[in-house]
Amino acid sequence: MSDEQNASPARNFSLLFGGLILLAVILLILANSVASTVGPTEREMKLKKAEVKVRLQPIGKVNTNPNAKVAVASSSSKSKSGGAPETGKQVYHAVCSTCHGSGMLGSPKFGSQTQWTPHAQKGLKTLFDHAIHGFKKMPARGGSTTLSDKEVENGVVYMLKQAKVYTLAKKSE
Numbered sequence: 001m002s003d004e005q006n007a008s009p010a011r012n013f014s015l016l017f018g019g020l021i022l023l024a025v026i027l028l029i030l031a032n033s034v035a036s037t038v039g040p041t042e043r044e045m046k047l048k049k050a051e052v053k054v055r056l057q058p059i060g061k062v063n064t065n066p067n068a069k070v071a072v073a074s075s076s077s078k079s080k081s082g083g084a085p086e087t088g089k090q091v092y093h094a095v096c097s098t099c100h101g102s103g104m105l106g107s108p109k110f111g112s113q114t115q116w117t118p119h120a121q122k123g124l125k126t127l128f129d130h131a132i133h134g135f136k137k138m139p140a141r142g143g144s145t146t147l148s149d150k151e152v153e154n155g156v157v158y159m160l161k162q163a164k165v166y167t168l169a170k171k172s173e
């Protein structure tokens with residue numbers, strides 16, 4: 001009897017202990033299942049990775065768009081309206097060379113001192129005037145209406161200098 005009485009608290013204790021372990025195991029399983037539903041899903045992880053990728057991107061990027069370059073080039077060549085006037089060389093190659101390069105329509109040929117001398121003898125002012133307003137088969141401004149007076153004059157000076165008759169034209173004024 002006393003044995004039973006003594007054994008009883010010990011059995012109760014082991015029962016209680018066993019119960020506690022069981023409870024702990026159940027709680028662990030429960031916690032695990034809760035954790036798996038609370039944690040980020042695979043889709044969320046992918047989104048997070050994408051976010052990180054965006055954040056890791058460099059601030060500036062080199063512009064490889066060819067159109068961007070074209071825009072810059074065209075704005076810098078707009079010197080006809082506004083910006084610095086084109087040089088005589090530029091004007092000659094853009095407009096005057098069409099005729100004067102080959103002597104077309106009987107125009108004094110580029111670089112020919114012989115052909116330019118009779119023209120140079122008229123004097124610089126007359127040549128400027130004829131180049132700007134036209135003279136016989138020589139169209140006003142070489143047909144390029146966007147050229148300013150200064151640009152046409154630059155073209156005249158360039159051609160006269162290349163034919164070595166510029167000083168002659170200046171003297172003849």
Ligand code: HEC
Binds near residue numbers: 092119120
């Ligand atoms: C469509 C063809 C043509 C173009 C383009 C042209 N010229 Fe001429 N130019 C002529 C001809 C033709 C003559 C000869 C005119 C004459 O004396 O009979 C001439 C003559 C001249 C003369 C001499 C004029 C004179 O009184 O003797 C000058 C200066 C001249 N051109 C400047 C220019 C300049 C500057 C340009 C470019 C802005 C230019 N030309 C573009 C055809 C052209």
